[in-house]
C-alpha cells in the first residue's frame with residue numbers, strides 16, 4: 067500500500083513560558099486514497115498535526131514524509147496539499163464560481179482549463195445552479211460545499227479537513243458526512259479529517275487515530291476502535307462503556323479466562339494483557355438483562371429510560387458499581403423489567419475486552 071504520509075517520532079513544542087508540548091512523539095502512516103481521521107478531545111494536538119502536514123508549522127524534531135519524500139523543506143505552497151478550514155474562508159463578495167476559480171487562477175492555470183474544472187467541481191458538489199450567486203448570500207451548508215470544491219479544484223494529492231462540519235446543524239451535518247465520504251471515494255484523494263466527534267469519525271473513516279495529550283493512543287478501522295478499544299481512554303472516549311474489575315485465571319492466545327467480582331468466570335478478548343488484575347470494557351448493547359439475579363453479575367435495576375429506538379437500563383451491581391445496558395426496542399415485545407427489580411447480567415464469551423491500563 068502506498069503511503070501518502072509517514073510521520074516518525076514527530077514532536078512539536080510551542081515556545082513560551084512554560085513551553086507547550088502539543089505533540090509528544092507521533093508515529094503514523096496514512097495510506098494513499100484513504101479517509102483517515104484524527105479524533106480526540108480539544109487540545110490533544112489534532113490541529114497541530116494537520117498544520118505540520120500543511121507546512122504552516124515546523125516540527126521541533128522527527129520525520130515527516132509525503133509519498134516517501136521529506137516534506138520538511140517544502141514551503142506550504144509547494145506541497146500538493148490543500149486545507150478546508152472550519153470557517154470556510156470564502157470571499158463573500160465573489161460568486162460561487164469565482165471562489166472556486168480563485169486558487170486555480172493563482173496557480174496560473176490557463177483560462178479554458180479553469181472554466182472546465184470549475185464546472186466539473188460545481189457539479190461534483192451539486193452547486194452548479196448557484197454558480198453566479200455571491201457566497202455571502204448562500205446557506206452554511208452551501209458555503210461548505212463551495213469551500214470543498216475550491217480546495218479540490220487544483221486536484222491536491224492530500225486534502226486536510228479541520229472540523230469542517232462543526233458549524234452545520236445536526237441534519238445538515240449528517241448529510242454532509244455522507245457527501246464527504248462520496249467525494250473522497252469519487253476523487254480518490256487522500257482525506258485527513260480532524261474531529262472531536264466520535265460518531266462523525268466512525269461513520270466516515272477508513273481508519274481512525276485516537277489522540278490524547280499529544281499522543282496517538284490507537285489506530286484502527288472504526289470497528290476495531292469500537293469493538294476492541296486498546297485502553298481505558300479509547301474505550302471511554304468512543305461510545306459508552308462499562309468498566310468491570312476482573313482477575314485473570316489464564317490466557318490462551320487471544321482469549322483470557324477471567325473471574326468477575328461475583329466469582330463467576332467468563333472468557334474475554336485478552337488484548338495482549340499479562341497482569342493478574344485487569345479492567346474489562348463491555349459495551350452497553352453487548353450485555354443482556356435477566357430476571358432474579360441470574361447470570362454473570364447481579365444487582366438492582368435503578369432506572370429504565372426509554373429512548374424510542376432503544377431502552378437504557380441502569381443497574382447498581384452488588385459491589386456498588388454502576389452498569390448501563392442498552393436494548394433495542396421492538397413493537398411486539400414489551401419491557402418486562404421494572405425499577406427496583408432484582409436483575410442479572412450476562413454477556414457472551416469474547417464480548418468484553420481486557421484494557422491495557
Ligand SMILES: Nc1ncnc2c1ncn2[C@@H]1O[C@H](COP(=O)(O)OP(=O)(O)OP(=O)(O)O)[C@@H](O)[C@H]1O
Nearest residue numbers: 080082086088107108109110111112113114115262
Ligand atoms: N500557537 C500556539 N502556541 C502555543 N500553544 C499552542 C499553539 N497552538 C496550539 N497550542 C497548544 O497546543 C496544544 C494542542 O493544540 P491543538 O490546536 O493542536 O489541539 P486540537 O486537538 O486541535 O484542539 P481543538 O479541538 O480545540 O482545536 C494545546 O494545548 C494548545 O493550547
